[in-house]
Amino acid sequence: MKGVLTVLLLLGFMFLYSISIYEIQYTSNPGRDNTYPSRYVGKSVIIEGIVTAANYKSGGFFMSEPAGGPWRSIFVKANNTGVKPGDKIVLKGTVDEYFGMTVIQDVMSMSIKDSHHTIPFSNQVTSGQLTTPDQAEAYESTLVKVQNSTYIQNQVGSYKYTINDGSGPCIVADNFISEKIANYKTGQLFSSITGIVCYAFGEYSINPRNQADISVLVPVFNQNRSWGRIKSIYK
Numbered sequence: 001m002k003g004v005l006t007v008l009l010l011l012g013f014m015f016l017y018s019i020s021i022y023e024i025q026y027t028s029n030p031g032r033d034n035t036y037p038s039r040y041v042g043k044s045v046i047i048e049g050i051v052t053a054a055n056y057k058s059g060g061f062f063m064s065e066p067a068g069g070p071w072r073s074i075f076v077k078a079n080n081t082g083v084k085p086g087d088k089i090v091l092k093g094t095v096d097e098y099f100g101m102t103v104i105q106d107v108m109s110m111s112i113k114d115s116h117h118t119i120p121f122s123n124q125v126t127s128g129q130l131t132t133p134d135q136a137e138a139y140e141s142t143l144v145k146v147q148n149s150t151y152i153q154n155q156v157g158s159y160k161y162t163i164n165d166g167s168g169p170c171i172v173a174d175n176f177i178s179e180k181i182a183n184y185k186t187g188q189l190f191s192s193i194t195g196i197v198c199y200a201f202g203e204y205s206i207n208p209r210n211q212a213d214i215s216v217l218v219p220v221f222n223q224n225r226s227w228g229r230i231k232s233i234y235k
Contacts, residue, residue, distance in 0.1 A: 018045075019040070021049055021063070021064065021072050021073060022065065022072050024045065024047070024095055024102065025038065025071040025072070025074060025140070025141075026071045033100065034133050035133070035137075035199070036140075040095040041096060041102075042094065042095065042096070043094070044093070045104070046090065046091070046092045047074070047090070047091060047104065048089070048090045049064050049066070049074075049088070050064055050086065050089075050117050051063050051083045051087045051089060052073065052085060052143050052196065053085060053143070053176065053196050053207075054081075054083055055176060056176060057175045057176065060076050060078055060081075061075075061076055061078070061081060062196050063076060064120045064141075064143070066117070067120065068120030068121045068123065068142070068143070072142065073143070074102060074104060075103045075104070076105075077098060077105040078107045081107075083112065084115065085119055086117045086118070088112070088113045089111065089113065090110070091107055091110035092109045093107040093108060094106040099199070099201060100199050100201075101199040102140065102141070121143075122144055122145040123139060123143065123145070124144070124145050124147065125139060125144045125146060126165055127146050127165045128167030130144075130171075130206065131204075133204075136204040137199075140199055140204070141196065141198070143194065143195070143196055144195065144196075144197055144206060145194045146165055146192065147191065147192045148165055148190075148191065148192075149164060149189075149190050149193060150187060150188070151163055151188035152164050152169055159174035160173045170204070171203055171204070172208070173207050174207070175198060175205075175207045176196075176209050189216070189217035190214065190215060190217055191215045191216070191217040192215045193208065193213065194206075194213040194214075195207045
């Protein structure tokens with residue numbers, strides 16, 4: 001009986017600290033500085049999820065619950081982990097706020113259960129949704145996609161630029177790539193821009209993981225089709 005009680009106590013301890021990413025992230029309380037801090041700040045937790053992006057510039061990676069969706073991704077601040085997108089991992093660490101972004105840090109243990117999982121779907125959002133905290137916070141650390149946007153301007157002295165799909169401007173930043181991706185001009189059209197939503201110093205930004213996350217809209221010329229119509233008139 002004593003052995004059974006010991007097992008039950010251990011299981012109870014594990015379930016007490018094992019928690020979903022959603023539970024850590026979701027909050028309706030904006031806090032004192034409008035950064036929507038997690039109610040689990042300072043607590044040690046065990047979480048599980050799929051890596052969606054690695055090699056963040058400040059050190060760390062992003063992970064999501066398999067189904068994806070708002071409030072279901074988080075940043076893990078840890079160096080030299082060797083994890084890759086598609087890895088399914090379990091880790092234990094402490095919940096904290098990093099420049100206003102909810103993170104897991106002070107990782108005590110981590111294991112890769114298996115690899116090559118499908119990356120959770122990207123949430124389709126408008127550029128305007130990533131402008132105000134009451135809407136953008138739900139997408140912090142998640143993979144998002146903005147479609148049919150226009151390049152507005154570059155932010156001088158930084159690897160950032162602004163896009164707008166007609167709903168409001170948002171920032172695209174370069175926190176996964178060591179060099180500027182490309183030089184765009186005002187008015188450049190993008191069919192889609194995909195990336196991780198990050199928060200720092202009072203602003204949300206989309207951070208493409210690589211060049212493939214940026215799809216430039218290429219003009220379509222219908223010269224041949226028009227010529228065909230003209231020829232048909234004379235048949």
